[in-house]
Every structure is written in structure tokens, then in C-alpha cells.
Amino acid sequence: MASYGAVPTNPDPAVEDEVESLRREEAMRRGRRAAAVIGLAGALVVACVLSFVHLPTSRTASPAMRTSIENMAEDEGKDAFLEPPRVIADASAEYVDVHLELGVSRIQVGDVSMHMRSFNHDFPAPTIVVRRGQTLRVMLWNKLESDANAGQAMNAFRRPNTTVLHTHGLHVSPVDSDNIYRSIEPGMHAHFIYPIPKNHPIGTFWLHPHYHGSTTLQSAYGAFAALLVEDEEPSSSKTASDVEVDEDHVMLVGWVDVGSGKRTDILEDERLSGSAMDVSLKPKGYASNGGFLAVNGRPNSTLTMRVGELHRWRIVNAVVDGVLRIVIEDDQACSVAEIAADGITYEAPRQVSSKHGVLIAPGSRRDLLIRCIEDTMVRSVLDADRGGVDEKILRYLGNGTNIAAGEVVRINVHGKTSNGSSKLESARSGVNLGSESGNTAEPLKDLREHEPAVRKVVEYTQGGPSTPKIEREGNKYTFYGINGQPYSPEIATLTVKLDQVVEWTIRNENCLDGSPALESHPFHLHTNHFQIVNVSSPNTGDYSPDFAVGDWRDTIAVPAPGNVTIRWVARDFTGPDARVNMSIGMGMGMGTGMSVDL
Template structure:
């Protein structure tokens, strides 16, 4: 049933917005509480870099070269980066648009070099280059939890909230030892050093890191324990003497007419679902007569918001009911300045939240509009309708999940499910302000499965630029990327790249994974997500009819094999994520059997997120069931292909609604060396 709303004490009459709109910004700020005045001074900033790249002593990048058989291995010239992060319980402030003041919160957080104490719930950015090693020490400074594992009824009951580990989401590195090994647990008082050896043929792109300890993942990520992990390089595409094409990095094309790189913004979306509780442990505000928590959640003066239990997630306490706002780099509704009108920028969008969809859209902000941060959250939908005007601005998706697309896709909005990344080229044509919206959407396309109104994520302030406002941004982007190619490349590769850009911004020379042809396939896998109930009526989260068991290998696969996977969901929609090896999308069939992953206009709003995905590489993908478990009532079929390359060992696949994962919607996968006879080679001891 719908969650009851709070009484009108937090809500300004929407009719009152007409009078509000006549006030000037100085008058609004003078009349606003201190929290609102402080909020007006907030500014966007890229997440802090743990160690500034300039101090790493990394030599200039060179093109990837083919290693001849029998040649002496080239030494690692790129050195090792060392990071050191403490994990602590940290107190800080988070702006609350319902009250227009800051809430005091106390949450688990990564603390390292360069962290801004004013924005403590945003992890530092890790920056690397291919052929480089990062050593990351985690020092777990959280309080001990004696007996936390002995006191649980099942491994799939969330537990041990101060135990942690680390996952490098999307990196193509080993899943074993002290690399991207999510089977490790780091208890309070323990330090452990991870080592990520990024190969020299790793794609440059946008990745991220977060905890992945089964039983505490959602609670820790919802606290803001997540950070950007960015691989940067400017390798040129080339052709070997044997005629093999080697791709390059899209970074070499993202430069303006002066040869300067497009400004680069890392945008980490977080959904910090903190709560305050009454003396009996109920989430505030608790309605005794109804026996429910009202929406939105509230913290009274003197209370400290925390994330202490999994009753803060789930169908009855989902993100929309909480009333919390998705933050950008630890700030709620920041002002994003430093943007020049008529200049392209690269925005690296990272959905580091737990369980709600984010639909990024840009619209012009009406000149003279009142500052949104002086408008209570209840009135903001009307403020958006009145002040965010005109058609959405175009932007260009150049990479998904850190992997360059074969063709840049112009779009009016980018749909991010939990775990997704989208690299956007943005363009704000004129001087002035722009709304950054989490746009309205239908329930069938959202984690919450309910229709939602648009919400304001932030405001862009663009200063005057040199490009004429009448410029065609699509043509301008093509021309600037073509100029960059001509400055950097030559010969047949240059001709091929320029021809691709002229053909609707095709980027095949910058895609690091080759298309998986049907003739390569050696096997098939099926995966079915489901939520059912046990005899007591408790929800049971399953993959292929079973909940997670840590000592069971669910899929035993061979190194070098190539599989086609068929993904479906029996109840609700779930973002599928698999570690280590990404996958290529073959088709996505709706409940009527129509493939909706092509470039044609989607049949309905729910299908929009699948448009243009055919042939694209990803590591996380929405598996939709917008109806019930009845056949042809909303169940989609997703078909992908993947190769198991280079790395052996155990890792996991799971739903990236992280509380689903913690409660059993996960499987163990093992990649083994083949024995040459169709089986697994076993070592002799």
C-alpha cells in the first residue's frame, strides 16, 4: 500500500510558488534559514584524487606494441601507486531539501588523502593507467562486533556490518589472491593490502570501487563508501605488421580546436538512506495509530541520522518513501559552475547508489527563477515544471560501464541503473543556468517499480563562451573530434577514423573487445532471478531457484570458452552484474518477443533504456520484468555473449540492487584451466 505522507508542516502550498517566484534571490536568501544560505554557497567539485596524478612519476604513455614470440619481456615502466584508506565511523552534514537545513549524520566512510572534511561521505578517486599496479591498503578502524557471525540464522541474513572488503567494479583483473577478491573479509582492527595489476591492453575508462562483503554491502555502500576508479591513457590505434588492428583510447579524440582536452568531470551519484529513530527503534516519523513510518523520513533537532539496519531498505522503505535525495559527489543539489557555454565537456556518470534508478536530463533554467535550494522539497516538482524549460539538451554517450561504444549515441537523457556508468559528452549552448534533473519516469523502468516525479539533482551555471549559440553541436562535436584525429593519427588508420566520425560518430577503432561471433560459441548459460517466500512469509532472493551459499560453486567454466547467456526475471526487475569479464549484448526481447535493443524509437518509455544497446559491451544490465510472473505480462529476455579470458579463479555474479545481493541473489562462478579433453585440469599435490 502507499506509504502515508507526513502532515503539511513540512510542505509549502504549491499555490504559494507564484508569490515565491516574485522574490529576488537576495530577498529569498535573507528570509531563508541558515542551512539554506549555506546551501546556496555549495559548489560542485570533482571527487578528491587520493594521490594527484602529477605526483606519480608516470612516464608519458606510448602506444601498445605487439610482443614478439621469444622476445624479452618489456619491463614495467609505469611503476606502482600506493593508496592507504582508513574506514571509520564519521560524523558530518547532509543537506535536507525538505527542511532546507543540514542533517547531522554518522556513517561509515573511507578516509584517505585529500578527503574534504566538509564532504566526508565520498571516497577519494583512484586514477591509474594501463600496465600499472595499484596497491590499496584498507585499515578497518570500525568497532569490533563480537560473535556477529554466530548470531545469524542464515548467511543470507544481513550481518557483521563493520566487516568489509573491496571490489574494483568493472576492472579486468584477476579475481584471486589479493587482487579483486571479494571472498576476503576484513574484520575490525585488521589491515589488508589489495594489489590490482592492470594489464597493458586494459581499456581506458570509468570504473568504480566499493565494499563487497556479503551481508553488509548495501549498508556500507548506502553510507557513501564508494569512489571513482578511472583508467586514463592516450594510446593511438594502429595496425601490426601482420595486419592485426589494435584499438586506441577515445581520450585522444576528446579535444577542442586548440588541442586542449575536454574538461573532465567525475559525477558520483550516491543514495545515502540515513534515518533517525525513536526510543523504540522506529524510523522517524512513526505514526503509532497506523503502525508505519510516514514519508518523508525526518530527523528532529539533536538527532543523528544513521544507517543501522536493513529495515532501511526494501519494498516498504524504498528510496522514494524515504524522501532522501540523490547526491552528486557528496553534495545534495550542488551548483555546478566552471562550465563554459559552447564548450564540450566529458561527464563520467557513476551510479554508486543502492536501489533506485537515476535518469539524467538537462534543461534550460528560466532566467530569474528563484534558487531551488530556497524551495522546500514538497514544492520542487512545481518549481521544476515552472522553471526547467524547453526540450531536453542533447548529449552524447561515448562509453557505457567504462567501455567505449562502437558508435557515439546522441540522447536526451541517460538512464542509469545501480552499478551503471555512462561517459557523456555534454554541451551547454548559451550563457546562463541549466537544470540537471533526475527526470520523471514510469514504474516499469525503475527499481522502485512506481512512477516517480522529476527531481532536481543540481544546477549548471555556464559562463559566456566563444562558440555562437546558433552552432549545431552535433556537427561541432564531429568537427572537433575529426581535427583531433588529424593532429594525432596518420595513414590508413587516420582515414578509417575520420570516415567513422563522418558516419554518425562511429568509434570502432576505440573498442577494445572484439565482437563475439556466433561461430565462436562453445556453450550456453541461463540465469533466472526470482523473489519468492518461505513458509513463514519471509522474502527469499534467488538465482536459478537457489539462494547464495558461499561454499557452493554454481557455475564451473573453462578458460578460453565462449558462452551465450540468456537472462530473465520471474518477479520484478534486477540489474545483472558479473565480475571480471564483461559481456556483449546480442538482443533484448520484450514480453511480445520484439527486440528493443536496436536504434529504432522504443515502443514505450520503459524500453527507452535499451535503445541502441545491440552490440554494446557492458558489465551491468537491467533485466526487466515490468509485470507479474504470468507469461507475457512484462517479462523480458536478455541475450548476451562473453569470453572467459586470461584470468582463472572464483568470483561472483549478482543483482546490483545491493540489499537483494546481501540476502541471497548471488552466485559463485569459477573459471578453471581446461585439461585439453573438454574438462578441468586438476593439479597434483
């Protein structure tokens, strides 16, 4: 498998003029609110150098302007909800061309500012929109400083400035497109080319760095972007689906932890990796008391709606080590329906109550419809924060699982009647998902009645409370692995064949010291979605707050203790795939390679 790391990481000479143009453009920049459009091979490239600039663009730009930025920001003040601008190519364009710079910038998040690794000098990067049948071409320029003197040990925080891209959830080649075994070192630039299949699911995905050992340091602290797949024909509504809505919002939910000393603390992670980057906190000595949520880079923001409007929220859990449990405080103020998960649309909307909320594992996504008549608050909450919550949720997740708790967004409703007589209409009212749910890729058909050709157990191996720590480059780590083996890029421990129904049981049951698993590690499969066919836990039986049996996902929360059985079929791409854990555990060894053979 290591041979796949030999894919060239520098683009061909034809793009050298573009790189030089970008350097000149950067020298001319004044301030952070700028965007550049730079020519490449006869077509315009969106450089998206910085976000949140109001540009007079549209989805029906002239043929010469084949790629444009659509700004969706509601930038009415520092507390206003801020939508990332969108990179949108004309429907007739063959390519969506995007330039991303990975560099260090001073980012303001709430009351603190610090140096962070981010794309295009802002947090988060613009949202990328691509249609079925188009080809997404990303040129990544790594402008970070050398990390030759930083940590190098496998399965530890290491090489903090080396990177590669992962398109989380996209069904594209893991060799030619989404190849996480490439190594984009500081000072290098590389092309990533993603042909989007014409039968690709329509929905919400995301892009983030995925170099083994530096994923947390980059994707957890600002370097990520939402990625939306639309149908070939542009929709007449403001959403990338057949659901007519008044507003369509992306919500990239991240976690900012400074000075807590926990494994999510940016200062501690920088130290462990041997990074030379000066975080340069302002105010000096700031500590975040364990951390806080930031949506699109802003904590405690306010989203304005009008009475009765139907909004679509595309929520991405970009918290590297924390489950989100999204609840609306007042069921009488808003009606919420869940319509999609991990880019796969349900057959019918699912009503959401404030008691249960919406559980989202790290890396996973949820699409919600919401309609409100009164002001309210949206939070990610623990059981202790709300009386009457079904205790099964925490029993499913286990006592060691971190729920990233805090304020997600405040909802301010305009047009309320003075006597409060507005009637709350269901978010599901008039919504028909039938046509969109039929737009999923061919392999996404019910596999529960199919006899698997292969059955395998994928067992999480993890140190327990009394398991000795492992020392790597002077730092102590908990042991993590799959089927007893820590991750190695040289080894593909799982092999599947094309067009075979594969069944895996993912077990998260015991630690190495014999104690029961206490932490719900997420399971993520690259390239292909999988269908959940069974779930079992000694604490909660066949219950899951994350999914229903029969759902298709690319990322799930596995119970602690417990197991989940999935089925899937590799239909098209051969070569190395990857089945990885999306939490900090992956960087510490809880992951494995996989090969798809003819």
C-alpha cells in the same frame, strides 16, 4: 570455493612501519581538510587521509614525488559542484599506492549530518587514476568497531563492520586481486594488488566494499570512490581518453534516505544488521521524506560552464537500489552525447534527447559529452514528471522498480549573450572515438556470429506478493536466489572454461507465486565484460532503454518481466569469478559463484 577466503588479510611485516606512521599522522591531524603523503619501500604513498585540500601538484611531478594528489574541487560555496580530488601517479611510476581508512565520521549531506561509514573521513573518497601497465596497490585499514554481537545470518543484513574491496568493472584476477571472498574484520588491515593489463579498456570504473551482508551499509552510505583507467601515455587534454575536452568531471551519484522505513533507509538497515553504531542525526528526528540524490556528497549543487565549452561527465550510479534516468530539461540549452558505458567506448557518439534521457542501472557507469549555451537543470526523473516520455521505459523496468528521482546538478552558463544569439553546437561535433574504441581488450570482439560452446539459463528466483517471507534472526526477508538457490559462498553453481564462447540467458520473468516479475534487477559480472546479443520482454519486445544489442557491458538492467541473452569469453584468469546482482537483492541471496577452469 570457500578455500579462496583463506587469502591472508594482514600485510607482510614490511608495511608495519607504514601503519605506525599512519597512526602518528592521524594523531597530528587538525581538522578534516588534510592529506598525508607517507613513504613506503622507497616510494611515496598517497594516504589521501581527507579530501578537498588544495595542493600544488602536477602530473609531471619530480621523480621523488612519484604519486600526487590533483585537486579538482570547485569549492566556491556549499552549493557549488564539488569534484573529488584525484590520486595520480607519475606516468613513469610502476605503482599507484593508495591508503584507504574505513571508519565512522560525521558527514554533512545537505541539511542533515550523521555518522556514516566512509573512506578517509569524507564522502566520497578521492578518485583513483591508474594507467595501463601500472599496478594499483591499495592498503585498506578497517578502523570500525567490532561487530561480533551483530547479525551473522547468511543472506541477511549482517556483520556491518566487516569489509572487503571490489573494483567494479576492472579486468583483473578474481583470486589474486579482486577477491570478494576475503574477510577484513574490524581492526585489521590488508593489501589489495591490482596489476592493470596493458590492453585494459580506458574508461570509468569504481571501487566499493563488497562483503556479503554489509555491502549496502557501507557502499550505499559513503564508502566508495571512482577509479579511472588511462592510457600508458598521459593525455594532453583534461580527460583520460583521446577526446579533447575543456573539463572532465566525475559524478558519483548516491542516495541518502533517513527515516523513510523503506529498504533504503539507513536507520532501518542499521537495525536489521544489529549494528551498534550511533547514526546520531542532527537535527535530531530528521526524516528525508523518502530520500534524495547527492552528487559527490552534495545535493542540489551548481556546475559552472562557459558558453560552448565541451565537458566530459563520468556518471557512476552508486544508488544501491535505484535506477537513474538522467535528462537535461532543455534540449535547446545543451547538446548531450553518450560516448561510453561501463568503461567501454562506443564506436561513435550517441546523441541524447531530453525525451529518452540516459538510463543507468545500479553500479553501471556512463560517460557523456555536454555542451551548453543556456542555464538549465539536470534531473533523474520518473515518467510522471515529464509529459511525452516514451512509456516503454517504465514498461521495460516494471512497476516495482525504483527510479531514484531528484535533482542531479544545476548548470550555470557564463558568457551568455544578452540577445540570446549563441548557437548550440552539437556535443558530437568534431569528436572521433575511433582510436579510443580500438583500445579495448582483445576479447571484446563481436561474438554474435560465433556459435557458443555452452548455453545456460540464469534465472532470477524471487518471492512474489503472496509468497511467505523468510525469517532470519528475527527479521523477515523476501526470498531471493539464482536458479532456485539462495547465494552460498561454498557453492559455484556456474562453471566455464577458458577461451570458450559462453552464452547465458538471464531470465527475470516470474515470481515464486506465479505472478510476473515487477522489478528490474541489475545483472553484474565480475572480472569480464559481456556482449548483449538479445533482449525480450512481453511488454516491450526487443526494446531496451539501457543498451543496444551488440553493446559490451559489465552491468545491465534486466527487463521485468523479460530476459537478456549475453555472450562472453574468459580469456585469462582462472579460479572463482562471481556473477552477482548489484542491488539489495544480492545481499539477500540473489547471486551465485562461478569458477573458470582450464
